[in-house]
Amino acid sequence: MTEQADPDKAKPDIEAVFRNGTITAFGITASFSLGFLSQWASSPGAWRLHDAAPAGAIICGSILQIWALALLLPIEGLARPIYDRARKLYLAGLILTGCGVFGAVVADVVSAITP
Structure with a gap:
């Protein structure tokens, strides 16, 4: 019986320059996500119950983006399986x-147009 090759091991590592660009893009969008959340939290006005779901989604998405960034920072982030996992986490967080x-x-629009 022949051994099947591990498909993840057959894939080449990511180039360091490419990973560096990815880290930059992940970092910038994660900072925008956190900036939006910070701006929203510090805006005047009371939080209402309907703010909980969007705030939860932004918080969870930001956590996924930061997690993806953290996966790429060590040298092991050059390995294809780790890079692919980070990319999927990042995209899920971004969405x-x-x-x-x-x-x-x-x-906000609905609350502004309804009395």
Whole structure:
């Protein structure tokens, strides 16, 4: 019986320059996510129950983005399986954060037009 090769081991490592660019992009968008959350938290006005879901989505999405960034920072982040995992976490975090921001905007619009 022949041994099957591990597909992750067959993939080449990520180039350091490419990973550095990815780290920069992840860091910038994670800082925008945290900046939006900080701006929203410090804005005047009371928080309402409908703010909980968007805030939760932004917080969870930001955590995933930071987790993805943390996976890429060590030298092991050059390994293809770690890079791929970080990329998937980052995209999930970005989508979740985007949904949270969209939800916050929709909630603000709805609360502004309803008495």
